[in-house]
Amino acid sequence: MKVAVLYEINKPLVIEEVTLPPLKYGQVLVKLKTSGLCHKQLEEMTGKRGHDPFLPHLLGHEGAGIVKDIGPGVSFVNKGDHVVLGWMKGKGINSEPPEYTNGRNKLNAGWITTFNEYGIYSENRVTSIKKEMPFDVACLLGCAVTTGYGVVNRIAKMESRKKVAVFGIGGIGLNVVQWASVRGATHVIAVDLRNDKLELARRIGATHVINAGNEHAVDAVRTITDGGADYVFEAAGNIHVMEQAYEATNGKGLTVLMGVPKKEDKLCIDPIPLYLGRRITGCHGGDTVKDEDIPLAVDLYLQGKLKLNELITERIHLSGINEAFQRMKEGKIVGRSIIEFERSSPD
Ligand SMILES: [Zn+2]
Known part of the structure; x- marks a missing residue:
């Protein structure tokens, strides 16, 4: 699977192939459909968040996808579920974060990374949603x-x-x-x-x-x-x-x-x-209770009361991620830029 990796501060992300390790206790394998680009990742990439002891690592903290497999102990999500991935903790097991490798380097990943075609997540960072909810707007609910x-x-x-x-x-x-x-x-x-x-x-x-x-x-x-x-x-x-x-x-x-x-x-x-x-x-964050707030936001969107399509002002392929962050840095992205992993042609 392809992932975007931050090797060095102030350098472009490197897109490369990595292999998925087997699932451990409390982990969930998800095939990503979409991911949002958040300002927090730009801060990480440009060193605004201070010394980064985890380099090289994957990044991204809002996504949506389909559960492909669940590890031992997982009980709140099932294979085939449509899910929102976010940095906030919810119910379920707080597992070990996954360790990916490209064959040469160990690549760190915290409990949540979303600039990757597949990802292994701690059960408590995954929220099941109604299948009518479109993936493009679902990823926005992670942050x-x-x-x-x-x-x-x-x-x-x-x-x-x-x-x-x-x-x-x-x-x-x-x-x-x-x-x-x-x-x-x-x-x-x-x-x-x-x-x-x-x-x-x-x-x-x-x-x-x-x-x-x-x-x-x-x-x-x-x-x-x-x-x-x-x-x-x-x-x-x-x-x-x-x-x-x-x-x-x-x-x-x-x-x-x-x-x-x-x-x-x-x-x-x-x-x-x-x-x-x-x-x-x-306030630091919104004291969000994601297991309640995400399903509520889904319902309000499906009832036409919450406007999410308007928030997306740019759609890209994973391969265009560095250019998108450059546009974010220059203030050219008005709303949200999202990655669609199945876009047919790279931008
Ligand atoms: Zn964010």
Whole structure:
């Protein structure tokens, strides 16, 4: 089977043939149909996540496919199941990660890698889904879509008919826009510097968009919401944007910080509103419960209430992965780029 391997930081991934080891206790063999490309892998490939002791290794953390075999002890998935693969842990065994080899090198893989035609997974990283769910959109449920769900419903515990603003329309921000809309928010305001991202936000549920390069974002949110939004989410990872998100929150509202700031950054905010009822919190992921949240997202998609096709803005063959990451680096991918393993001709 073909896989993409990261041998060195800041070097292209190498596509090569590897052999599959036999399944061990708690492992599941999956033939992948699709995988999303997430910003986290670009960070790994460019060394943004610090020293990488696991090189060479496989990567990717959101996928979808069909179970081809199960190892001893596996009880939550069966041969033939359609599954979502994701980095979040769910029910089932937490097995040893697989070890692949290309005949010369041992290739590391954590519990989840998806830039590979087949993969061996720990049972608790695999979630069975309804067979009507198309594979292209199913892979999106392994990461950003379910994180967005968790942020809105589990972290913010958003009530319906509220006014919401989202600063930063990347993978997570976009999905927070969508889930806020599904949750029944009366106002969903998307704030970003790029019109193409704002356009996409509109297509999946934003009622208003603000280009922060053209107008004062805090004033604009306050005007649209008549005094500030009930929930403001920051997904830009920029300290000044975090301060703006707090400023754009109303007296009893909640500011949720999701972007990762730089190490030395310090937040500078007026604390008085906190005494009077405004709240601010941060989150790492969305406290997603994948065994509940993924099937729910599948149902909502099949009922036409969750828009996932709109999130896919590029489809590639595994062989085009380096060019796709280059486009991601240059900011040319507006939504999600996905790998379709059975595309007939390489891009
Ligand atoms: Zn991700």
